[in-house]
Amino acid sequence: xxxxxxxxxTNSRRTFLxxxxxxxxxxxxxxxxxxxxxxxxxxxxxxxxxxxxxxxSRITWVHRNGxxxxxxxxxxVGAGCAFIxxxxxxxxxxxxVNSGKCDFFDPQPPLRNALYKNNRDGTFTDxxxxxxxxxxxxxxxVAVGDYNGDGRPDLLLTQYNGVILYHNNGDGTFxxxxxxxxxxxxxxxxxxxxFxxxxxxKLDLFICRFVDFSKDKNKFCGNRETGDRYYCxxxxxDPMPSWLFHNNGDGTFTDxSRESGIAKSxxxxxxxxxxxxxxxxxxxxxxxxxxxxxxxxxxxxxxKFEEMGLQANVGYSAGGRARSGMGVDSADYxxxxxxxxxxxxxxxxxxxxxxxxxxxxxxxxxxxxxxGKVTRLMSGWGVKFFxxxxxxxxxxxxxxxxxxxxxxxxxxxxxxxxPLLLFRGTGHGFENxxxxxxxxxxxxxxxxxxxxxxxxxxxxxxxxxxxNDGPPLLLKNQVGQFNHWLGVKLVAKRANPDAxxxxxTWQAGGLRRSSFKTGGGSYLASHDPRVVLGxxxxxxxxxxxxxxPLPSRCTERFANLPVDQYISLVEGEGxxxxxx
Numbered sequence: 001x002x003x004x005x006x007x008x009x010t011n012s013r014r015t016f017l018x019x020x021x022x023x024x025x026x027x028x029x030x031x032x033x034x035x036x037x038x039x040x041x042x043x044x045x046x047x048x049x050x051x052x053x054x055x056x057s058r059i060t061w062v063h064r065n066g067x068x069x070x071x072x073x074x075x076x077v078g079a080g081c082a083f084i085x086x087x088x089x090x091x092x093x094x095x096x097v098n099s100g101k102c103d104f105f106d107p108q109p110p111l112r113n114a115l116y117k118n119n120r121d122g123t124f125t126d127x128x129x130x131x132x133x134x135x136x137x138x139x140x141x142v143a144v145g146d147y148n149g150d151g152r153p154d155l156l157l158t159q160y161n162g163v164i165l166y167h168n169n170g171d172g173t174f175x176x177x178x179x180x181x182x183x184x185x186x187x188x189x190x191x192x193x194x195f196x197x198x199x200x201x202k203l204d205l206f207i208c209r210f211v212d213f214s215k216d217k218n219k220f221c222g223n224r225e226t227g228d229r230y231y232c233x234x235x236x237x238d239p240m241p242s243w244l245f246h247n248n249g250d251g252t253f254t255d256x257s258r259e260s261g262i263a264k265s266x267x268x269x270x271x272x273x274x275x276x277x278x279x280x281x282x283x284x285x286x287x288x289x290x291x292x293x294x295x296x297x298x299x300x301x302x303x304k305f306e307e308m309g310l311q312a313n314v315g316y317s318a319g320g321r322a323r324s325g326m327g328v329d330s331a332d333y334x335x336x337x338x339x340x341x342x343x344x345x346x347x348x349x350x351x352x353x354x355x356x357x358x359x360x361x362x363x364x365x366x367x368x369x370x371x372g373k374v375t376r377l378m379s380g381w382g383v384k385f386f387x388x389x390x391x392x393x394x395x396x397x398x399x400x401x402x403x404x405x406x407x408x409x410x411x412x413x414x415x416x417x418x419p420l421l422l423f424r425g426t427g428h429g430f431e432n433x434x435x436x437x438x439x440x441x442x443x444x445x446x447x448x449x450x451x452x453x454x455x456x457x458x459x460x461x462x463x464x465x466x467x468n469d470g471p472p473l474l475l476k477n478q479v480g481q482f483n484h485w486l487g488v489k490l491v492a493k494r495a496n497p498d499a500x501x502x503x504x505t506w507q508a509g510g511l512r513r514s515s516f517k518t519g520g521g522s523y524l525a526s527h528d529p530r531v532v533l534g535x536x537x538x539x540x541x542x543x544x545x546x547x548x549p550l551p552s553r554c555t556e557r558f559a560n561l562p563v564d565q566y567i568s569l570v571e572g573e574g575x576x577x578x579x580x
Contacts, residue, residue, distance in 0.1 A: 003424040004289040047438025048388060048422070049463060049475040055472050058123045061096055061114040065469040066105045067405075071229045072218055073211075073237075074160040074188070075099075076403045077270075080141030080524025081466040083453030086131070087172060090566065091118040092453045092528050094464060095133070095142055095155065096472055102138035102161050113139060113157070122456060133174050137161040140167050141449060141524025144193030146497040147203050148251055156205065158189035158524070163207060166227035167251075169273050182253050185241060188213055193520030195274035195283045196496035197260075198303055199550035202247040203496050204261075206285060208269035211237035212439030230406045234324075239266035242287065246303075261305045265295055271383075274500060274519030275330040275339045277312075278360050281550055283501050283519070286314070288325030288343050298360065313362050314341060314354050323349040324379075327450075327523035329392045332516060333425060339516055344380025344523075347402065347414045351375040351383075353430075369429040374421065379403060380449020386461050388482035389424070390534030392513045396423040396430055399447035399465050399523075420465075446470065453528030459485040459564060460533055466524070484508075486533045486541055487566035490517065491528040492554040495571060498529060501549030507542040508535035530566060539563065545577055 007016040055061055065075045078099060083092040094116040099105065101452040113135035128134055136271070138160035144153050152168035162185035166174035167573060178185060188210040194203040201579075211234055221232035231543035241263040245253035257263040271288040278284070282299035287296060293315035309315030317323050324346040330339050338356035345351055349373040356363035366372040382399035389395065400418040407414050420441050423430035434441045449466035460480025486506070490499035500519040505512070515531055535541060547555040549573050556574025561567065 001559070010061060020181070021520055029243060045477075046433060048477065048479040049440055050478050051440055052122070052474040052476050054471060056122060059094065059116055059126065059472065059474065060472045060502060061098075061116075061126070063096070063098055063467060063469060064107070066099050066107060066467065067424050068104070068324060070104070070218055071221075072104045072215070073213060073232060073234065073294045074102075074138055074140075076231045076405065076468060077190075078138075078140055078367070078468060078524070079466045080139070080449035081157070081193075081464050081472060082142040082144055082156070082526035083455070083464060083528045084144045084526065085529075086115065086153060086168060087117070088152060088307050089118075091120050092458060093118045093163070093457045094124060094455070094474075095144075096466065097139040097142055097449070097524070098135065099138050099159065100135055100159075103216070106143055118455060119465060124164050127172070131173050132191050135159075136575055140189060140446055142507050142526050143192040143193050143194055143205075143520065144529075145203050145205075145528040147194065147205070147247060149202065151497070153529075156192055156194070158192050158207065158360075160188050160213075162186050163189050163192070177251065182255070183245065187240070190269060191271050191520065191524050193274050194498065195285075196549065197244070197283055197299060197501045198246070199282065201494055201496055201551050203498060203500070204247045205243075205245040205253060206272060206274070207245070208244040208272050208287060209240045209242045209267075210234075210239055210270070210290075211268050212568070214235055216243070229408075231404045233291065234268050237268070237469055239268050239289075242269050256303065260303055261307070263299065265297075265307045266292075267295055268292055269295070270326045271328040271523045273328045273330045273341075273521040275516060276501060277330075277341075277545075278338050279338065279543050281553065285329050286330060286341050286343075287575075288328045290324045290326065291322055292327045293322050294343060308360060312360055313364070314343070314352075317349065317352075317367075318364055321463060324521050327381050327383040329383050329385050329521040330516075330518050332514065333394045333396075333430075334428060335386060337514070342383055342385070342396070342433055344375075344398065346379040347377050351378075356399035365429070370432055371423065371430065374434075378418050378421075381448045382450050382465060382525060384450060384522050384527070386452050387532065387534040388422075388461060388477060389479060390459065390480045390485045390532065392508075392511050392534045392537045393427050395424040395425045397421070397450070397463060398423075398450070399445070399450040399562065400445040401448065405446075415444060417446050420447070440475070445473070447473075450522050450525035450526050451525040453534065454487065454530070457487075457566060459487055459532055461528070480532075480534075484535045484538060484563045486535070486544070486561060487530050488533060488544065489530045489566065489568045490546065491568050491570040492548065492552070493571040495550070496550045499549065499571075503547040504531055504533065504536070505547075506533050507544040508538035508540065509542075511535055511538055529550050535563070542568065546571070546574065
């Protein structure tokens with residue numbers, strides 16, 4: 001059964017854009033030349049993303065980090081953001097995380113987070129107080145997931161001082177159930193991810209934990225003779241174990257960090273993505289660590305994980321050094337059926353694109369693909385693979401900014417505020433199109449968390465960026481509509497409610513593509529749960545196959561599907577597919 005969701009009709013807009021590009025190209029535009037004209041549009045200075053000003057969006061909230069003379073480390077690393085359809089009306093709402101009261105900060109008047117309801121006309125309304133989701137501590141990030149399987153997305157907020165779990169009541173309000181659920185209210189939590197590690201059909205929770213830090217443990221970094229301070233490199237703080245919580249199915253969670261093997265590895269964790277790196281049907285975790293080796297927790301079943309970062313060649317740099325990993329993501333960028341990995345680092349370290357060798361090892365291809373050279377003097381946080389131009393090939397978007405706001409005082413090459421980066425996927429690698437993507441991509445930013453989602457339901461995936469000590473940026477995608485697409489919301493019945501771990505394969509003419517539904521990814525962020533299937537200039541999709549995750553693990557085919565709109569695909573309502 002196919003249930004159509006509130007997608008926007010883009011036929012008239014596509015016709016307009018085709019004529020617009022025809023004018024740019026100086027000749028009539030056929031459908032087969034859309035992509036080349038898209039490239040011409042980019043070279044002419046037209047940006048693939050347009051900044052939506054606050055006066056238009058009505059998003060007036062601003063992040064404040066509470067920067068102090070003592071330069072407490074949490075001040076420089078926030079904040080996070082999310083797309084969430086909290087009222088299930090088919091339109092993505094926005095959640096933004098702020099700083100707040102903690103042992104070193106007591107803002108007056110108090111700061112709060114923000115939930116903005118999508119008005120379906122390009123504007124948003126602040127409903128934070130009405131919905132009862134203001135936060136309450138020094139906020140970091142957010143993870144969205146339907147942990148109790150009632151069909152409504154819930155909110156998990158990570159903070160310098162523990163977490164907050166907001167249960168979605170279904171009437172536009174949320175309830176704080178943190179203590180009832182048995183989740184931590186102390187410790188520095190950064191990113192988090194909902195995923196089903198034991199394949200019982202319920203969403204479990206992994207929470208990245210950063211260093212052992214408090215006001216009393218704050219260290220001096222800087223010039224003692226002059227008294228000038230700067231933000232410390234986390235190397236001088238002790239690492240901590242991250243948390244894994246098993247979903248008990250009754251609204252509570254059990255801490256299984258020790259028995260699972262997660263707690264054996266002490267880290268300084270920032271970003272996490274849940275994916276299946278060895279195609280065994282079990283969800284693994286790639287975790288970015290700051291100044292210690294990254295973790296690759298391979299799920300061995302029976303509730304056990306094996307940390308394989310060193311053996312898999314993703315723990316250290318090619319020179320054998322631990323780097324400052326921050327944002328992570330995973331996708332099958334080369335369509336070989338195996339999930340690849342990406343991690344951002346600070347300046348002088350380069351970012352890494354890890355291609356899967358199909359044997360639980362990876363090769364770093366950032367240098368041959370040109371990513372290493374471009375990122376050598378940059379510091380990355382938010383990162384996401386997604387198909388921004390809907391040609392069927394994953395692209396790469398990066399949000400950057402140095403953590404030390406005084407870096408320019410002792411470095412002539414590195415800047416505190418840095419531009420965004422955009423790489424277009426070629427199917428075999430990536431082409432840096434940042435320089436041809438318009439003035440937005442030369443704007444210096446102190447970017448941190450980054451989420452992707454289609455806020456106006458036009459099939460072109462938009463970007464939300466959280467700025468440290470500033471207003472967020474909402475970027476509207478202007479080029480995804482040049483190609484055809486299908487937006488898919490997966491509705492699981494036996495598999496976990498968010499269908500994390502599902503494999504989506506689609507056929508459109510000679511174009512055949514697959515996309516694995518990961519959990520988490522980026523940095524302190526949560527994303528639109530719908531998946532947009534780009535099909536380029538093809539005007540129809542022959543079929544879409546869904547391989548549902550365990551405990552279902554069935555594969556179903558859905559045919560006779562529409563294009564250029566959103567639909568729901570329900571587990572058990574497709575045609576069963578048997579594969580040898």
